[in-house]
Amino acid sequence: MTGKFFSLRPGRADVVAISDEALLAACGTGDLTALDTLFLRFHIDVYRFVGRLLGIDELARDDLVQGTFLEARQAARRFRGTSSVKTWILGIAANLARHHLRSERRLRDKHARYGDGLVLVSPRPDEQIERRELLREIAQALASLPPDLQIAFILCDLEEIPGVEVARAISIPQGTLWRRLHVARKAMRAAVKKATQ
């Protein structure tokens, strides 16, 4: 008997070959396989981005990553292709993180008003050993920035996404993004100076 067997389900190679935009479009129709693939492609980027935003604990980080992909699925039909899918997803993550940080800050203020200051999460001992003074200063400087400035700095300078795309992804004018980025950079520069003095 001669012939070929065709797989009825797309193989791994087929999934890899599908473009990000096509995957997102499939997500918008409710395709769970497409969502799964999208998650596998971009979850590390989202996780890294959210993890860089200081003030977000581990549980909240997982929730934000999950929430980002759920929101991306819901909003997939509104993707216009003005930026890459990765930037677009990071934009969603940025918006969710900003909301989260704001509500956290409100909660912290509320607790502080009643005298119950939140206990700051300190780095683990092994990290403390590894981390040098300079990085600690920079981390503190980054943490002390308002969420909007943190997001601008992380997306543009750490994730190295073009500013035009970032501005579109988080729905702000380019001028606003450059201003935020500059303020954040100045804070980072001051932290470096302080550590090296």
Added chain:
Amino acid sequence: MKREVCPDEAAVSRALTTVSDGKLARHLRACASCRRTAAELAQAIAFARRLPTNVPVVARTEELRVALLASAGVAPVTAGSRTAQRRSAAVLAAIAFVALLLGHRRHERPPARSHASISPAVGTRYAVVSFQPRETVRLWEGELALEVDPLGPGEHFIVEVGDGESWSAGRSSPSSRAGIASCVSRSLAVASRCGLTARRSSFSTPVKPGPHPRSARKGSRPFRRGRRP
């Protein structure tokens, strides 16, 4: 040699990310101070990139993935987010409100066309208070020379000169030819393609019907529309 003014620090900062214009690049090559600023900012970025990043372990990723798919399976894809739906509803409500307003105003708006030429005498005080199909001119004082075109079905031309005193001209039915009077309170005159004079003095009954001399003489519409006081 004229010293070049240093650009804003924000411009130097922006040049780190975007392609800077030739002028700024030349300045950075020439100006040690700006070059140092750019180098410090770049160094700060480079250090920040060394900050440890959180990458999930495989087991945690798998847990997240399962949880995500379970959540997505429960929640179907809607046409848009709740915010977008709320926004659409607000836009639709606004459109409906504007349409209602326009429709209402259009309903209230009188047609601009007038069937009459009004020539006021010097010192006359009058006002056109409504337009067709019930065009009404209110005369307080003085004298108006009027020429009224043939009116259509249901159209009226009324001059109010005092309490309960009116001039009225019009046709009440399509079968009627011009010249059938319909009176609001007291029939004083019939006007259809003919000249009329309406006059109101201070305390006397003011209406004096009859063709306007010039109108009667020429048999056309010689009068310009009068100005409102």
